[in-house]
Amino acid sequence: MRKICVVTGSRADYGLLYGLIKAIHEDPDLHLQLAVTGMHLSPEYGLTVREIEADGFPIAERIEILLASDTPVGVGKAVGLGVIGFVEAFTRLSPDIVVLLGDRFEIFAAAQAALVARIPVAHLHGGERTEGAIDEAIRHAITKMAHLHFVATETYRKRVIQLGEHPDTVFNFGAIGIDNIVDSRLMSRTELEAFLNYQLKDINFLITYHPVTLDLAGPEPAFREFLEALTMFPDAGMIFTMPNADMGNKAIADMIHAFAESHRGVKVVPSLGRIGYLSAVQHCDVVIGNSSSGIIEVPVFKKPTVNIGDRQKGREMGPTVIQARENRTEIADAIQLALSPAFRESIQNAASIYGNGGTARKIKHILKTHPLNTLLKKRFHDLDGIE
Numbered sequence: 001m002r003k004i005c006v007v008t009g010s011r012a013d014y015g016l017l018y019g020l021i022k023a024i025h026e027d028p029d030l031h032l033q034l035a036v037t038g039m040h041l042s043p044e045y046g047l048t049v050r051e052i053e054a055d056g057f058p059i060a061e062r063i064e065i066l067l068a069s070d071t072p073v074g075v076g077k078a079v080g081l082g083v084i085g086f087v088e089a090f091t092r093l094s095p096d097i098v099v100l101l102g103d104r105f106e107i108f109a110a111a112q113a114a115l116v117a118r119i120p121v122a123h124l125h126g127g128e129r130t131e132g133a134i135d136e137a138i139r140h141a142i143t144k145m146a147h148l149h150f151v152a153t154e155t156y157r158k159r160v161i162q163l164g165e166h167p168d169t170v171f172n173f174g175a176i177g178i179d180n181i182v183d184s185r186l187m188s189r190t191e192l193e194a195f196l197n198y199q200l201k202d203i204n205f206l207i208t209y210h211p212v213t214l215d216l217a218g219p220e221p222a223f224r225e226f227l228e229a230l231t232m233f234p235d236a237g238m239i240f241t242m243p244n245a246d247m248g249n250k251a252i253a254d255m256i257h258a259f260a261e262s263h264r265g266v267k268v269v270p271s272l273g274r275i276g277y278l279s280a281v282q283h284c285d286v287v288i289g290n291s292s293s294g295i296i297e298v299p300v301f302k303k304p305t306v307n308i309g310d311r312q313k314g315r316e317m318g319p320t321v322i323q324a325r326e327n328r329t330e331i332a333d334a335i336q337l338a339l340s341p342a343f344r345e346s347i348q349n350a351a352s353i354y355g356n357g358g359t360a361r362k363i364k365h366i367l368k369t370h371p372l373n374t375l376l377k378k379r380f381h382d383l384d385g386i387e
């Protein structure tokens with residue numbers, strides 16, 4: 001029985017990995033080892049490990065790494081604690097392969113631990129570009145430490161190969177998060193209102209904003225511009241989800257709470273969960289912020305996204321995404337465009353550039369059948385002639 005260790009560190013990656021975790025857990029020929037870390041174990045971020053427990057998945061390891069600091073020192077120490085914790089966990093679990101998604105610092109720690117423990121790594125969502133965050137460097141570093149690659153578009157597949165990875169180990173099955181939209185029953189409007197304890201308005205915004213970790217000025221000036229833009233829509237309902245545990249997140253969290261206290265119609269939720277988030281997308285009019293979900297998953301709903309600033313700069317975007325710089329007037333204009341009947345009509349036939357689902361099943365098949373005994377001796381693509 002092949003032992004597959006899936007690492008999850010946040011509400012975001014768990015929501016994307018849910019279908020794959022379920023497929024592995026239900027396969028009698030595979031043994032799921034779920035390693036939970038990061039924000040999942042923190043009350044400050046909603047203690048989202050409880051969602052995993054409610055879904056009925058056995059948790060093999062809990063790796064505590066978060067400190068009370070969102071400074072570079074605090075995040076750096078969290079990475080160090082993560083490497084130590086994951087090396088110990090992998091020694092106990094002895095998995096045949098480790099599955100990692102994305103580019104967060106706790107996933108970076110898990111990749112380093114697997115590398116020194118000589119355990120093959122399968123990496124999801126490699127090859128992508130996000131020029132405004134340290135995530136880009138972390139993502140490419142994980143690619144070089146990984147052995148199997150599951151990318152979301154052909155452009156990203158070519159980039160992973162351009163980094164030297166062998167084409168036979170790079171698979172484009174589309175974005176795994178779209179499986180959740182296709183396969184899940186979402187809440188009705190009434191059910192969502194009960195879940196949130198909040199009555200939706202005639203116009204509603206779903207807002208997720210994370211720190212731009214390469215902005216040396218800190219997150220406050222840019223986020224203040226964003227909040228000023230939102231005040232130009234006093235009749236809109238606003239549902240805020242809280243930022244990730246990145247450098248500078250506490251300042252954003254404080255500003256969100258202050259905004260909610262001084263404005264009507266604002267709901268702040270630490271974590272909506274997988275079904276709650278997708279249901280909110282379904283019943284809101286515009287998704288606003290700088291989360292990758294607005295670019296990858298939201299377009300499946302034929303809903304507009306206003307993507308703010310450079311955090312996602314470089315990522316492939318379809319016609320449902322409106323880009324705005326961190327300027328109150330430009331953000332307000334973008335929201336107004338997103339609400340316009342003409343724009344909403346123009347995106348109703350827009351196809352998702354990140355696939356149409358079925359990704360988890362295809363990834364599970366590769367994880368189950370691909371020979372593992374030769375993966376540690378990586379084959380590299382000849383870079384001669386690559387432009």
